[in-house]
Amino acid sequence: MSTNRLKELEQQARLLEMAPSKEPSIVDDIVEFTVQWIQSLPKEKSFYRDEDLKNLKGLKGFSEEGEGLAALLSEFNEEVLVPGINGGSGGHMGYIPGGGIYASALGDYLAAATNKYVGVYYAAPGAVKLENQLIKWMCNLVGLPESTSGGNLTSGGSMASLIAMVAARELSGVKAKDFERCAIYYTQHAHHSSTKAIINAGLKEAKIRHVPMDEKFRMKPLELQKMIEEDKERGLIPLMIMASAGTTDVGAVDPLDAIGEIANAHNIWYNVDAAYGGFFTLTEYGKKKLKGIEKADSVVIDPHKGLFLPFGSGAILVRDQKQLYNSQHLPANYMQDTMSNQGELSPADLSPELTKHFRGVRMWLPLRLLGIKPFRAALEEKLELARYFYQEVQKIPAIKVGPDPELSVFYFHFQPDGRDANLVTKQLLDEIHKDGRVFLSSTTIDGTFYIRVAILCFRTHLKHVQLALDIIREITSRITKSR
Numbered sequence: 001m002s003t004n005r006l007k008e009l010e011q012q013a014r015l016l017e018m019a020p021s022k023e024p025s026i027v028d029d030i031v032e033f034t035v036q037w038i039q040s041l042p043k044e045k046s047f048y049r050d051e052d053l054k055n056l057k058g059l060k061g062f063s064e065e066g067e068g069l070a071a072l073l074s075e076f077n078e079e080v081l082v083p084g085i086n087g088g089s090g091g092h093m094g095y096i097p098g099g100g101i102y103a104s105a106l107g108d109y110l111a112a113a114t115n116k117y118v119g120v121y122y123a124a125p126g127a128v129k130l131e132n133q134l135i136k137w138m139c140n141l142v143g144l145p146e147s148t149s150g151g152n153l154t155s156g157g158s159m160a161s162l163i164a165m166v167a168a169r170e171l172s173g174v175k176a177k178d179f180e181r182c183a184i185y186y187t188q189h190a191h192h193s194s195t196k197a198i199i200n201a202g203l204k205e206a207k208i209r210h211v212p213m214d215e216k217f218r219m220k221p222l223e224l225q226k227m228i229e230e231d232k233e234r235g236l237i238p239l240m241i242m243a244s245a246g247t248t249d250v251g252a253v254d255p256l257d258a259i260g261e262i263a264n265a266h267n268i269w270y271n272v273d274a275a276y277g278g279f280f281t282l283t284e285y286g287k288k289k290l291k292g293i294e295k296a297d298s299v300v301i302d303p304h305k306g307l308f309l310p311f312g313s314g315a316i317l318v319r320d321q322k323q324l325y326n327s328q329h330l331p332a333n334y335m336q337d338t339m340s341n342q343g344e345l346s347p348a349d350l351s352p353e354l355t356k357h358f359r360g361v362r363m364w365l366p367l368r369l370l371g372i373k374p375f376r377a378a379l380e381e382k383l384e385l386a387r388y389f390y391q392e393v394q395k396i397p398a399i400k401v402g403p404d405p406e407l408s409v410f411y412f413h414f415q416p417d418g419r420d421a422n423l424v425t426k427q428l429l430d431e432i433h434k435d436g437r438v439f440l441s442s443t444t445i446d447g448t449f450y451i452r453v454a455i456l457c458f459r460t461h462l463k464h465v466q467l468a469l470d471i472i473r474e475i476t477s478r479i480t481k482s483r
């Protein structure tokens, strides 16, 4: 290849070097777009159903030449941001929202623009220390021991559960021929990512033991104990107990302390799925509610839920990081320079990922910049808002609620006299979706269709809850009259 051609290619490729200082308008335009988007949230809907958006043209394709930013931003807004659920909206009270704080976006900007490789200590000692510091902070929060605990920042709770499952499998020493004798314990209300973790860890043949629940959908420790004892007698190998610190369906917190005692007594890996509920430990109430979480061998926690970070932020926290290391570390010739670590474990030795997003910055920047206090306040506010919503929604005629919220999730349905509750509740939800100013989701419990409320977006405040109540009041009264 001639050097002329090389220079020509260099010239073309130089466009990638676009630097902020040379293109101030691009940075300004993106910031301006983002600021306007955030400022428009109070007036914007929380949900646009696909079928209600008739003007979508679909994303355009790629071409050799670049295009102007203005057109791209407008296409991005119409085709990408508008359809579906608005992830930043205070009216989003479905599934488990979080919001995505702006300071995290700035952290992502820092991380992406500097592209520090955070997989191994050798390549980025400071970056690894930053992530390990965040992990330690979360370990402290849930009460895991200072000296041995550790973990990994993951893409979310599902990946964190998988990492925990693999660690438990490796520690137990079970081999493929034993898998069908392994038993794993959780309730029917555990998140489906628990089952996915089992499958992805190759343990599909293991016995899944659904532990009975009390009237508030919490695991019954005595039943668990009985099951384990029976299973041991039958020659099964109890491999893991998965408790929930806030189920997705109803926000139930299993009796973590009692379950921890049983796990200890039988020497079974104790995983607490605190993906949704974990950060409530920042509040006095949550700390009491989640008592016993400190007995866990592993904790799944999602900063993209209770810490309001943008999606793509989960974490696995473990009591003994050596166990994680033993299940994930593999040497490789081309990695031989990376062995020195000054006592810090590298993310790549604690997870399936080698190269990964420098996730820590999106968490580190807001925590340092804003302090912990506003997070604590927001979480306390969400607990209170859920209780308020729960109290007020019961006053609406023919609305029947489930158990009072242990954290910030609860459910209700609509049951006017002589009407099929499932049918009218579905109709109610459909009309809430069509209205779109708030977004609620649904679930089915024991064959009954329920509307779920999950308050965790940092932008959700009293006015959003009042708006949701107004909307429910208005639609239910309309449905009742239309019989």
Ligand SMILES: *Cc1c(COP(=O)(O)O)cnc(C)c1O
Pocket (backbone or CB within 6 Å): 096, 155, 156, 157, 158, 159, 191, 193, 244, 246, 247, 248, 273, 274, 275, 276, 302, 314
């Ligand atoms: C959200 C959630 C998960 C799954 O986490 P992702 O971050 O969505 O992968 C697991 N368990 C519970 C209780 C959850 O709420």
